[in-house]
Amino acid sequence: MKKLLVILLIAALLVAIYFLSGFYGNPISSMLGKSKAEKFVQKNYSDEYKYEETKYDFKTSKYHHKFRAENSSDKHFTVSTNFWGKVKYDDYEIMKKGFHTFIRFEKELREITDPIIESNFDKSSLTYGFISSKIENYEGFPLDSKFSLDAIPKPLSIDLHVQDNDTSYVNLAKQFLKVEDMAIKNNLDLGIYSILITGNEDATDKSSVHAFYVPYDEWKESSGSVEELAAYLEEYSIKYDEENENK
Incomplete structure (x- = not known):
């Protein structure tokens, strides 16, 4: 009986070690x-x-x-x-090749740009917003080089998600222009815009409107008026969604 108990305890211990080793x-x-x-x-x-x-x-x-x-x-x-x-x-x-330098630069970029975004968009409506560079651009950074905005690979991109009861393309166009104004005032060279507007949490209408990865030079050509830009963003968004539906 004692031998059986010892065997069972050893077996239990081995099983425990096995599972602990699997996790730790x-x-x-x-x-x-x-x-x-x-x-x-x-x-x-x-x-x-x-x-x-x-x-x-x-x-x-x-x-x-x-x-x-x-x-x-x-x-x-x-x-x-x-x-x-x-x-x-x-x-x-x-x-x-500079990957860790790129990551450090991205962090320092966020330390500068996050407060700028937060000061331009009401916290109650801002879900998230950040400015970054494409990860594909990480190669070529001299290790331990000093950070500067000029050293960050261009184009910079902004990803923005706000909540608003107005989920129209006209409002989306206004947000694009608002971000552009913010970028100009703060010397931020934003080349790619991705903005999403969803209805407020307490809104009965849960619709949304968006335009992702829109090159600045392209949408700027259609910004003669808010209505013109809204039409361009709607066409762009529909085309973008169709192209990426099955990806």
Whole structure:
């Protein structure tokens, strides 16, 4: 009886360890991976990169070991290892191309532009609004370079969602012109506009109107009047939705 109880307890412990390892990894694989990752970095890259931490991703069952150069904002990358400690991939080359610099620049851009948007749109109606650059533009940033608005790749784009009982294309056109005025006053070179208007939460009409990824140079040509711009945005939106319906 005692032997059976011991066997059941051991079995239960093993099952618990198995499930915990599935969610949190196991220390042996983590330490083995760390050791292999450090040797990999020393052999393939530079001694300036020092081990910082290890995180386990239960979705991929990989151990991600982070390395960073001292006194650097952008020189950091991850080496990923499997259960046996074998190096599967790393993102060193992505880092060298400027990805982390781009992400840092995007964050600093938001720190400047978020308050501008919030000061131009009532908080009760603003669902979200942000200005960014295309992620495809990340290559070519010198690592640890100083941020400036001029250094951000153009075109900048704005994504804006506001709530308003008026969900007409005329109101959408007014929002486009309002954003343009905001951009001009704050020296923001916005090249792509995406604006969505939905009915207020307490509105009986839950309709919406939108125009996504509209090039500034194109809609500006049709902005002789609010009505002209509204007609252009309606035509653009219908065409855009048809082209992207099955994507």
